[in-house]
Amino acid sequence: RKEVEQDPGPFNVPEGATVAFNCTYSNSASQSFFWYRQDCRKEPKLLMSVYSSGNEDGRFTAQLNRASQYISLLIRDSKLSDSATYLCVVKNFGNEKLTFGTGTRLTIIP
């Protein structure tokens, strides 16, 4: 079983719609959680960290459920520029490496 699992998609969503991604992680020692965005043939860029209390940044909302070991990302009022691959990332306690999921590919359709 992979340490971080995501639905690879693709998700094809009309502009203006709301889209949600889920991600599950297997290591209960995971301490820090992130969503990264990666455009085609570009490097990953940090979208947002995910806090236990949930957090929001504009149209983006991230939530963490430690009991069920999953992380979610909600994008409201989607824009064409949101088209990208969204990578779920975890970091375990006492370990510096980031563990990435395979990514979920999102395409916003005009």
Next chain:
Amino acid sequence: DTGVSQNPRHKITKRGQNVTFRCDPISEHNRLYWYRQTLGQGPEFLTYFQNEAQLEKSRLLSDRFSAERPKGSFSTLEIQRTEQGDSAMYLCASNNPLGQGIRENYGYTFGSGTRLTVV
């Protein structure tokens, strides 16, 4: 110094040749990481440095791979006797746990990567 710089951007090499990539991190970042990403997959951890010390290496880093960060600034990743399975994007990232703000503490800044094709 506005970001992490990697050179070259692209490298095509024949199987069996040696290749070396360079990474220049953000100057005030003391941690530097190497990752590898193949098509359709997320980046996979290879190794990381704190200053000049290499503190962790993945089992993915076979004996044909070596990384250095001699002065705690730039880093090089060398692959000897390249194989077709080494074809991938090699990403470098840096961060600084002592930086200001949680985002900087835990988020990495990635370079644009070096895309290696072994033919």
